[in-house]
Amino acid sequence: MASGFGPQHLSRALSELIARRGYARVGGDAQLQRVWGEIAGPVIAGQTRAVAIRRGVLQILVAHAPLLSELASFHKTSLLEKLTADHADLRIRELKFKLDSGVGQRS
Numbered sequence: 656m657a658s659g660f661g662p663q664h665l666s667r668a669l670s671e672l673i674a675r676r677g678y679a680r681v682g683g684d685a686q687l688q689r690v691w692g693e694i695a696g697p698v699i700a701g702q703t704r705a706v707a708i709r710r711g712v713l714q715i716l717v718a719h720a721p722l723l724s725e726l727a728s729f730h731k732t733s734l735l736e737k738l739t740a741d742h743a744d745l746r747i748r749e750l751k752f753k754l755d756s757g758v759g760q761r762s
Contacts, residue, residue: 690745691715694737699726704758711748713738716755723752 684706691705691713702718703726717723726734731750738747 690738690742694734694741699730702759703752704755708745708747711746712751713745713747713749714751714753716758717752718756718758720754723754727752 687705687708688700691703692700695703699722702722704716705713706716707714715726717726731752735747735750738745738750
């Protein structure tokens, strides 16, 4: 199994592409919510929602501005450290918080 730049089987290349793009993630949203809930804890997870990982950035919707400010200012580094330590397979390198007042009602 060479991981270099030489030719590889088409099936392996397609498998890698599908895995990287998340096309085969059955229940991917539920899995992402579960991981976020583990990392953030029940209080924060109840007022936020992890929506996607794009180019290594986990995008998180937040129910209100004070929480968004608190997360971005005080908790971002520790949350990111927990994610990279406990779920390195997700390859998250950054967190991005976005205000969405409807998050609390959709859980």
